[in-house]
Amino acid sequence: QMKSNFISLISHDLKNPLAKIQSVVARNLASSVEGPMANDLTAIQKYSEELDHYIRSILNIARVESQNIKLNIVPSDLNQLIDASIISLRPLAHDKNIKIDTDLAPLFLTEMDPILIKEALINIIENAIKYSPSGTVIAIKTFETDLHIVTEIKDQGYGISEAELQKVGQKFFRSASVPDSIKGSGLGLFLVKYFIELHSGKMEVVSILNQGTTVRIKLPNG
Numbered sequence: 001q002m003k004s005n006f007i008s009l010i011s012h013d014l015k016n017p018l019a020k021i022q023s024v025v026a027r028n029l030a031s032s033v034e035g036p037m038a039n040d041l042t043a044i045q046k047y048s049e050e051l052d053h054y055i056r057s058i059l060n061i062a063r064v065e066s067q068n069i070k071l072n073i074v075p076s077d078l079n080q081l082i083d084a085s086i087i088s089l090r091p092l093a094h095d096k097n098i099k100i101d102t103d104l105a106p107l108f109l110t111e112m113d114p115i116l117i118k119e120a121l122i123n124i125i126e127n128a129i130k131y132s133p134s135g136t137v138i139a140i141k142t143f144e145t146d147l148h149i150v151t152e153i154k155d156q157g158y159g160i161s162e163a164e165l166q167k168v169g170q171k172f173f174r175s176a177s178v179p180d181s182i183k184g185s186g187l188g189l190f191l192v193k194y195f196i197e198l199h200s201g202k203m204e205v206v207s208i209l210n211q212g213t214t215v216r217i218k219l220p221n222g
């Protein structure tokens, strides 16, 4: 009970004021502000996004730990969720001059919780952007096998060493080789793994240090 009060406190009392800050900043940025003021507003926008990301992670962890996640399974268009995720991350990719290519197979609607799956996709694609040098390419592919609907997100980034690979998806894991300047809480893939497993699916990570990482999401087919 206390936990679910905590969750609603976070979701309501922290997210709402932050959303208001973001909308005020966006409004001011849109109205021809220039010079140092515009730079400051852009900085506030960036920090607000970071804060929003942390609040969302904490909220999701709290929901996971209180087993307060109810799947809302509906027939969903996976490719469309991928497109929507890419659109929301386009500014981040653009800042690093990272190109996102897609090769999406025609799929029937799939039974899933579109909100959780989109959350998972955003976390994976955000990692691919965060942990890649600028000027690289991210390739996102969907295809179908007899048993699975597979989504593959492949980057040309820093990669993860073989020794560390087994720790990916553990709560608070962050690779030792990642520069301190790249911020994160080590919760993203823990949540992804949890959300995918709630769907009886599987998350696989293949990586070669300094070459890149492929994250594969397998959802049951039918």
Ligand SMILES: Nc1ncnc2c1ncn2[C@@H]1O[C@H](COP(=O)(O)OP(=O)(O)OP(=O)(O)O)[C@@H](O)[C@H]1O
Pocket (backbone or CB within 6 Å): 053, 057, 123, 127, 128, 131, 132, 155, 157, 158, 159, 160, 168, 169, 173, 174, 175, 176, 178, 183, 184, 185, 186, 187, 188, 189, 190, 212, 213
């Ligand atoms: N595509 C990737 N390429 C290289 N390393 C990665 C990639 N994705 C994840 N990692 C490594 O795995 C760690 C855990 O990722 P995860 O998304 O769980 O946490 P995070 O990105 O550090 O923080 P956040 O909770 O904000 O997502 C990262 O810190 C990074 O070291």
Ligand SMILES: [Mg+2]
Pocket (backbone or CB within 6 Å): 123, 126, 127, 184, 188, 189
């Ligand atoms: Mg992450």
